[in-house]
Amino acid sequence: xxxxxxxxxxxxxxxxxxxxxxxxxxxxxxxxxxxxxxxxxxxxxxxxxxxxxxxxxxxxxxxxxxxxxxxxxxxxxxxxxxxxxxxxxxxxxxxxxxxxxxxxx
Numbered sequence: 590x591x592x593x594x595x596x597x598x599x600x601x602x603x604x605x606x607x608x609x610x611x612x613x614x615x616x617x618x619x620x621x622x623x624x625x626x627x628x629x630x631x632x633x634x635x636x637x638x639x640x641x642x643x644x645x646x647x648x649x650x651x652x653x654x655x656x657x658x659x660x661x662x663x664x665x666x667x668x669x670x671x672x673x674x675x676x677x678x679x680x681x682x683x684x685x686x687x688x689x690x691x692x693x694x
Contacts, residue, residue, distance in 0.1 A: 596636045600629065612650055639664075656691070 593604055593615060606613035615637055617630050638648045638661050648661040662670055681687065 592640055593637055596633045596640075600633060602633075612646065614650065 601618040603616045604613060619626050619630050621627050642664055648658045648665055
C-alpha cells in the first residue's frame, strides 16, 4: 500500500481492496482531456501494475482487462498469450470480425 500511495501522490485517487484475496483497486480521478495530467495518471497506473506483476499479481481483477491495460497482458501472461490469440483466430474468430483488437492485443 505504501508503494501505491507514493505512486498516486498529488493525484486524486481512491485505493481499496479485498483483504481476503490480497488485491487492490486503484481509481485515479482526473480529466483525460488534460494531456499533461493524463500522462502523470498513466505513469502512476503503470508503476502500480508493474509492481503488482512483480509480486505475481495481475493487472486487472474481476472486471476484465480493458483497453487501458492491454499493454500489460504480454508481461503478465507471457507465452500463453500467443496461445490465446491462436485459439481466438483459428477457432473462435477465423474471419477477424468479433471486436478486433479489443480482447487480445
